[in-house]
Amino acid sequence: MNTIGNRLQLILATIQSIKTNQQSPQRVQVLAVSKTQPASVIREAFKVGIHLFGENYLQEALEKQSQLTDLAIEWHFIGPIQSNKTQAIAQNFSWVHSLDRLKIAQRLNDARPKDLDPINICIQLNVDSEESKGGVSIHEVESLAAAISTMPHLKLRGLMAIPEPSTNVDKQRMQFKKVRGCYDNLLAKGYALDTLSIGMSEDYPIAIEQGATIVRIGSALFGARQPKPSAG
Numbered sequence: 504m505n506t507i508g509n510r511l512q513l514i515l516a517t518i519q520s521i522k523t524n525q526q527s528p529q530r531v532q533v534l535a536v537s538k539t540q541p542a543s544v545i546r547e548a549f550k551v552g553i554h555l556f557g558e559n560y561l562q563e564a565l566e567k568q569s570q571l572t573d574l575a576i577e578w579h580f581i582g583p584i585q586s587n588k589t590q591a592i593a594q595n596f597s598w599v600h601s602l603d604r605l606k607i608a609q610r611l612n613d614a615r616p617k618d619l620d621p622i623n624i625c626i627q628l629n630v631d632s633e634e635s636k637g638g639v640s641i642h643e644v645e646s647l648a649a650a651i652s653t654m655p656h657l658k659l660r661g662l663m664a665i666p667e668p669s670t671n672v673d674k675q676r677m678q679f680k681k682v683r684g685c686y687d688n689l690l691a692k693g694y695a696l697d698t699l700s701i702g703m704s705e706d707y708p709i710a711i712e713q714g715a716t717i718v719r720i721g722s723a724l725f726g727a728r729q730p731k732p733s734a735g
């Protein structure tokens with residue numbers, strides 16, 4: 504049977520077996536990427552034990568959040584961020600994984616309601632250096648980290664990356680090693696980071712091997728997605 508519960512068990516078993524093989528197994532959390540999935544499916548996933556959900560499109564996320572207020576879900580924003588969306592993101596999400604611009608950081612910091620905890624932030628790193636994709640380059644990451652660290656309503660937790668999809672395990676490993684190297688460099692410079700958000704359905708085992716603490720899993724949990732709705 505291919506229920507969410509069955510798929511989750513398989514994912515958790517895979518995570519456990521990789522951790523068992525490692526010298527110092529880190530804590531690994533599963534972030535369920537629920538873009539395009541209706542609120543009813545999120546509810547089902549919550550029931551089998553998933554409490555972290557990631558959304559890419561603000562409007563879609565807000566609609567589902569309004570139907571799920573009875574569940575103690577931790578909401579993570581993982582999609583590209585336009586300036587005019589920062590206020591709603593700051594009000595409705597605990598985490599942002601896709602921060603890659605100073606201006607967006609400032610706007611999130613300004614808009615975070617003062618009665619809420621700071622927003623947990625991962626800087627999105629672009630390891631492929633493709634012009635078209637989101638994320639800061641390895642050379643820019645430290646100055647953005649320094650700026651975020653001065654903002655009282657943001658809490659810098661770590662790095663996120665979406666390497667170019669590849670079925671080649673060596674290529675996957677190489678990309679994740681770059682992210683890990685950048686993360687270790689920031690740690691060495693004194694940044695108190697604890698989150699490496701790398702790994703998706705196709706490559707999460709290698710990401711965990713390279714130190715992932717959050718894996719962002721969509722299709723391996725929910726099945727193949729329908730085409731995405733218009734961005735919101």
Ligand SMILES: *Cc1c(COP(=O)(O)O)cnc(C)c1O
Pocket residue numbers: 536538559581582665703704705719720721722723
């Ligand atoms: C869609 C998405 C995922 C999940 O992708 P799957 O391959 O379905 O696991 C993870 N991270 C981000 C940023 C995404 O947009």
